[in-house]
Amino acid sequence: MKLTTFADTNSVYSCSNELEVTRHIARHRIVREFMILFRNFEKMIESDIEDSYLDSVLRPLRLYRFRLASLPVHLSSSFLIPTELSETLKNYVPRCRNLFPHYFNELEKLAEAARLTIGCNDAPLLDIVKNIVTQDGPRVKKAILVRRLPNLELCGELKRKIGASRIELVTPATLRSAETYGHIIAIGPLSWFPSHVRTAPRSSKMSIVHFDWLRDQNKLQPSFISSSNKIFEFSSNSAYVAELNSLETLPDTGQVFDESEPNLDWQSLHMSNVLEMSPENGNESLSSRLLLLSANKALYVDSSSGAKSYIIEQVKSGSTIGRVLNEALEPGMFILIRTGGGGSLIVPMADKILGSKAQDIRLKQKQWKKALFSHIQQKGEQSVIRLLRELGCKRASLFNLKNWMGDKTIRPEFDEDFLAVLLICGLDSEFNAFADNARLIDRVHRIAGFKIRRMLLDRINKADIGKLLEDGIMEFDLPGVGGGSFTAYRVEDISPQVFLVPTNHLNHPFEVSEKWLG
Amino acid sequence: MNKLEKCPVEEISYSTLCYHQEKKGYEPFPEWAKAFINIGEASAKLKVSEFRSVIALTVPVRTYAAVLIAVGIVKHRSLQSTGSNDPNEYFARLCGLPSLTKIWLSDGQKRYKGIILGTESVGGQHVLKIQRFDSIHYVGAQNASNVEIENWAGELAMDTRGKRIVRRVDFLDAVYDGAIPKDFGTKSRLDAVIVGSVARLQTEIVNTQICVKLPTGHSIDGKFQDLLRTRRIAPDRPFRSELVSDISPDLDCKLRTEDSVVIFDGARAFINQRDEFKACTRIVVLDRTTQSFQDAVDILNQQYVNRVTEFPRFQNTPGIPWGMELMAFEERIS
Numbered sequence: 001m002k003l004t005t006f007a008d009t010n011s012v013y014s015c016s017n018e019l020e021v022t023r024h025i026a027r028h029r030i031v032r033e034f035m036i037l038f039r040n041f042e043k044m045i046e047s048d049i050e051d052s053y054l055d056s057v058l059r060p061l062r063l064y065r066f067r068l069a070s071l072p073v074h075l076s077s078s079f080l081i082p083t084e085l086s087e088t089l090k091n092y093v094p095r096c097r098n099l100f101p102h103y104f105n106e107l108e109k110l111a112e113a114a115r116l117t118i119g120c121n122d123a124p125l126l127d128i129v130k131n132i133v134t135q136d137g138p139r140v141k142k143a144i145l146v147r148r149l150p151n152l153e154l155c156g157e158l159k160r161k162i163g164a165s166r167i168e169l170v171t172p173a174t175l176r177s178a179e180t181y182g183h184i185i186a187i188g189p190l191s192w193f194p195s196h197v198r199t200a201p202r203s204s205k206m207s208i209v210h211f212d213w214l215r216d217q218n219k220l221q222p223s224f225i226s227s228s229n230k231i232f233e234f235s236s237n238s239a240y241v242a243e244l245n246s247l248e249t250l251p252d253t254g255q256v257f258d259e260s261e262p263n264l265d266w267q268s269l270h271m272s273n274v275l276e277m278s279p280e281n282g283n284e285s286l287s288s289r290l291l292l293l294s295a296n297k298a299l300y301v302d303s304s305s306g307a308k309s310y311i312i313e314q315v316k317s318g319s320t321i322g323r324v325l326n327e328a329l330e331p332g333m334f335i336l337i338r339t340g341g342g343g344s345l346i347v348p349m350a351d352k353i354l355g356s357k358a359q360d361i362r363l364k365q366k367q368w369k370k371a372l373f374s375h376i377q378q379k380g381e382q383s384v385i386r387l388l389r390e391l392g393c394k395r396a397s398l399f400n401l402k403n404w405m406g407d408k409t410i411r412p413e414f415d416e417d418f419l420a421v422l423l424i425c426g427l428d429s430e431f432n433a434f435a436d437n438a439r440l441i442d443r444v445h446r447i448a449g450f451k452i453r454r455m456l457l458d459r460i461n462k463a464d465i466g467k468l469l470e471d472g473i474m475e476f477d478l479p480g481v482g483g484g485s486f487t488a489y490r491v492e493d494i495s496p497q498v499f500l501v502p503t504n505h506l507n508h509p510f511e512v513s514e515k516w517l518g
Numbered sequence: 519m520n521k522l523e524k525c526p527v528e529e530i531s532y533s534t535l536c537y538h539q540e541k542k543g544y545e546p547f548p549e550w551a552k553a554f555i556n557i558g559e560a561s562a563k564l565k566v567s568e569f570r571s572v573i574a575l576t577v578p579v580r581t582y583a584a585v586l587i588a589v590g591i592v593k594h595r596s597l598q599s600t601g602s603n604d605p606n607e608y609f610a611r612l613c614g615l616p617s618l619t620k621i622w623l624s625d626g627q628k629r630y631k632g633i634i635l636g637t638e639s640v641g642g643q644h645v646l647k648i649q650r651f652d653s654i655h656y657v658g659a660q661n662a663s664n665v666e667i668e669n670w671a672g673e674l675a676m677d678t679r680g681k682r683i684v685r686r687v688d689f690l691d692a693v694y695d696g697a698i699p700k701d702f703g704t705k706s707r708l709d710a711v712i713v714g715s716v717a718r719l720q721t722e723i724v725n726t727q728i729c730v731k732l733p734t735g736h737s738i739d740g741k742f743q744d745l746l747r748t749r750r751i752a753p754d755r756p757f758r759s760e761l762v763s764d765i766s767p768d769l770d771c772k773l774r775t776e777d778s779v780v781i782f783d784g785a786r787a788f789i790n791q792r793d794e795f796k797a798c799t800r801i802v803v804l805d806r807t808t809q810s811f812q813d814a815v816d817i818l819n820q821q822y823v824n825r826v827t828e829f830p831r832f833q834n835t836p837g838i839p840w841g842m843e844l845m846a847f848e849e850r851i852s
Contacts, residue, residue, distance in 0.1 A: 004581045006537040006726050012579040013550040016840045176807040178579050199841050200578030200806040223576055223804075223815045224845040226822055231843055322717075325765060328786060330809050494809060 003314040004178040011180040018204035024132070026124040027212045031068065031075065034113040035213045038065060041110050045103055053099055057092050057107070060085040061114060068117070069211055070147045070188045072125035072158065075117050079154050089114060125187060126161060128209050132185055133164045140182035143170045143203070147192050148264075148492075151296055152471055168470055171294075173492045175202045176332035179469075185209060189216035199232065266290055266495040269298060272513050287498045288506055289326065291335070293489035294472030297509040299337065300501045301326045309507075310336040312460060312468075312488050319460045321453060333491050334468065336456075337509055340477065340485030347407075348484075349448035350441070364437045365410070371425035373405050384424065393420035410445070411438040452478065456486055535693060536737070538727035544737065551586050553837035557801070557844075558590020560832060561779055562709070564799055569826050569848040571799040574818045576843040580805035584783035585722050587801055588710040589745050591779045592758045593694060595709035596702045609659035612646055613637045615667065622756075623648055623655060624664040624704060628680035629756070631670050651677050666706060669770070670754060681754050689740040692730035703747065703756060708773050710759040711798070713791050714783030716750065719761050723748055767794050785814035792817070796851055818845065825849050 038061065045054055060082040067080040093111045096104045133142060144158065146169060155169045168174075168181075172194050175184075184203040186193065189210050198206075198220060210216065220232040270290060288300040301309055303326060312334040313322040321336060329335065338345070351358040376384050381398055388396035395417050403409045404421065411434070412418045418435065422428040459476040468474040472490035489509065536544035537551075547555075557573065564571045577583050612621075615634055623632040635647040638656070645656040646665065651674060657665055683704055690702060712719055723742040731737045749757035749770075762769045764787035769775070780795040782788035782802045789810055792800075804814050822828075825847040832846035 003721070004579070005540075006582060006728075007539040009579055009581045010537075010539075010548050010550075013548065013839045016578050016842075017550075019840065178581065196578075196807040196811075199576075222843055223806075223812075224574065224822070224843045225819045226828065226845045226847075227843045232841060328765070332807070 008178040008180075012178050012200070012202065015180055015201045015204045019201050019206065020204065021198075021206045021208065023216070024128045024207055024209045025212050026128055026209065028122060028124040030113075030117050030120050030122075031124065031211060032213055034110075034117045035065070035211070037106070037110045037113045041103070041106050044106060045100075048100070048103075051100075053092075053095070054103075057088055057096070060088045061110070064114065064118075067150075069125075069214060070192070071150075071154070072123070072129045072144065072187050072209070073154070073161070074123040074126065075120045079150060079157070081118060085114075085118075123161075124211070125209055129185055129187075130162055132183070132207050132209075133162055133167065136183055138165055140166065142167045142183045142185065143174075143181040144168070145170050145172070145175070145184050145186040145193070145197065147171070147188055149294070149296075149472075152473070155471070171472075171490075171492055172197055173331040173490055174469075174472075175200075176330065178202075183207065189214050191217040195220065264292060264493065266497060269512060270495075270499045273298070273510055285500045285502050286506065288501045289498055290495035291329070291491050292493040292495075292512065293335070293509060294492060295489065296512050297489060298512045299335070299489070299509045300499065300506050301329070301335075302506055303327070303498045312336055314465075319457075319465055321457055321460070329491060329494060331491050331493055334488045335491055336486050336488050337507060338484070339475065339487040339509065345452055345478070345484040346445050346448045349452055350444040353444050353447055353451075361437055361440060364434070365441060368422060368425050368427055368434055369405050371427060372401075372421055375424055376401070376405075387424055388417075388420045391420035391423050393417045396420070410441050411435070452484075460488075534731045534733075536729050536731055538729070544729050544731070546731075549837035550839045550842075551582070553835050553839070554583055554586035555590040555593070556835050556837070557832065558587035558592075558710075558779075559594045560590075560835065561587070561799055561801055562591040562594035564829075566777065566797075566799070567848075568851075570797065570851045571829070571846070571848050572802065572818070572821060573800070573829075573832060573844070573846045574802040574804065575845075576804045576806055576811075576815075576841075578806055578839075578841065580784055580803065580808070581718075582722055582726075583803045584712045584714060584781045584801075585719065585742050585746070587781055587803070588712055588759050589742065591710040591781075592746055595707070596694065596758070605662050606659050609646070609662035612657075612662055612665055612667070613644070619667065620669050621648065622666040622668055622670065622706075622754075623650060623657070624666070624683065625680070627683050629666075629683055629704075630680040631672075631674050631677040631754075632665075633674060649674070651675060663701070663705075666756070668706060672754075683756070686740060686744045689730060689738045689744050692732060692738055693740070693745060702758070706747075706749075706756045707758060708749075708760055708775055708778045710746070711762055711769065711775060711778050711780045711795065712759065712783055713762045713767075713780060713787040713794075714764050716761050716763050719783065720748075720751060723761075724751060762791070762794075764790055767791055769794075784808060785810040788814050789817070821849050822847055 042049075042058070045051075048054055063082045064080060064085055067082075068075060071077075071079060073079050089111050093107055096107045100107075129144065136142060142164070144167065149155070149169060149171050158169055159167060170184075175197055179202065181203040183205045184201070185207045186197065187209055190198050190208055208216065219229075222229065222231045287303050289303045291299045291301060293299055301307070305325075305327065307326045308323045309326055309329060311322050311324055311329075313320050324333070351362070354361060372384075379387075381401060385396045385398065385401060388401075393412075393416065395412070395414065400412070400417075404412055412421060415435070418438075419428060419431055422431055422434060427434065455478050456476060459478065463474060463476065468488060472492075473487065475485055475487045477485040487509070535547045537547060539545050557575070561571065561573050575583075612634070617634060617636050619634045621632045621634055622629045630650050632648045632650050632655070635649050635654070638645055638647050640656055643658055645658050646662075648655045648657060648665070686703070723746060726742055727739065728741065729737045729739045743751055747756060747758040749760045751761075760769060760773070764782075764784065775795055776797055778795070778798050780798040780800045782791065782800060785804050785808050788802045788804070802814065802818060804811055822845055827848045829846035829848070833844050835844070838844065
């Protein structure tokens, strides 16, 4: 979002040219035992992996495993523990005795290991991070890179725990901008992150912090088939193992590696949301893409060509609102969504402009819509469509009929269609009056839209954009316009596939349920 | 012998070209920036053949790559005159144009919209009759280079004052090491086309402060626009490059692009618009951080598999930054 200057661009190239990567390995006995049991159990149930009971037991455990490996907090932190995990351990695990008796003993052991881990107050990853941060000193601008940020509170909590200034908690989407850092500390193996984190680095100093049971991909493959395999060799590369003195010395149990990469289960996220969807007034379904946003939100946007969204852009004079094609949306952009006020903001603003005339003008508008509605109630939709066509309405269809009756449509676009509608309503003698009324509403709505945009721009320009960049979310309220507000969210990820969604569910952010596959 | 052996990639001296850095003042162009200018220049040297040359590169950040490459292209092409070597041949071509053809007529330090009315014989000399806003002008073969064919927009009647010709000779002279041709800044030719986000590219071209430091210690300020002469940014003025939207190809269809080098600035620009500019040498700049990076890479890899020949020496361009991949080859035009 920030305007990228030549100097910013130069900083990015300097990061590439001077890149040094250091690996820090965390070892922790309790976590490792939990991991070994988990891996063994997953191997054991391979033939029954599709079973819904086993899936419901393993999902919260996988999420916990992913979080403890990807967030530098205490093992007992509430940020790590999925809400349904205690229920799973308490009630679901015992059911295994009846459902899968041959797995029960191993699952019991795994559940016990999970309980032990949850009860442990050690913070192996956090200890390493603190150590790195202390060595850097306070003047270096640092970023802790996490695969997924569950909520904003975690940022504050981590900053407090680490106790250092000039530190940001970032996701891979943040590293798509040209902002550079003095040191990036990635939590988790680099293979968990999009390849640009390493191939287009935003810091010349990177530390990778992960548990010993996670394997990382050391060699990056070039993109072009003609490129040499040495393209990503470092000018200097050092790695060391950070042993934590406070922990017991581990017996050598051989290498136990987990190569699973955490991914968002888009299909599952969609399915959990789609169950709550109910098309309103026969709204059609549209193909849409699912965006993962900051602050643990997700959003459907129309994926048809030509569909656009509002974003906040940085220009020379400050911030502005831009419109981009949805197909051109990229992670790292800030999408602007209407989140408060209910209904359209345009109408209250337009009524404010119309003043005392507003009521009469709206009543006139409702007059023909009501008449059309009651006509349909009496005769039925198909019969009205047939009649409209006979009267010269070329665009009479069920979809258009519903649109014309709806609040969002001012009038049928073409005069011949509007006249036909007024004819069946018995209002055709006042065609000119209705057309003038609609023209006035249209004009005032445009002025209202322009005013709202201006107000919003004003709010955005007065806002602390630095805070938006750091938090990834910011709400902009518009006082005096029916409590309307907009929220800017950072786009974190975009679903590769499209989903069919009722139109009334587009552009409404919703909470992301825990659908990460650890 | 492949085409590049005739025109090897050489390091050119840009040590005096500087960019402005807040709090620090002017700093010399870094190596990566010089590398892009060199790549642009080397690609402009490739001769047009029945095959199409493709140069693809991956960058850690999209900004400035396309603009700097375009500078290299325009710099190299500017050494070639825009007009025909034979003024009589050009004059004969002008005389053959249909009546009411729109042209620009240079007169002193200004250029005016004009319309060809036909030819006449004045004092026994064959001349071109041109209508300007309020007067008729006659142009003979010796002044034919003052006439430039271009389908300008707007009304002839509105062009009362003409457009001042801004050459920035001092700046250009310093950048081009004294090799600036006479017609740079006065004549149009489409040397480079950048397909990408027009607003962003426009910001880079117009808002970036650059300068040339002279051996005397003095410096001359300028903008990339002084070097690129982008048509969209300064319409109705002589141009050397153009910006085209990566959303919809909005290039004036009357412009000749056959000899241009086209730069696709970003994966989306390449994926959406790669069927345009079919015969042109193309440079594809792919920002590694973008969503469609891999899709574009897959297309280019497929094209590379079906290549006719390749230009490995592009990879020896000095100053290529760490991790930047460069693939240069020639393919059949489908």
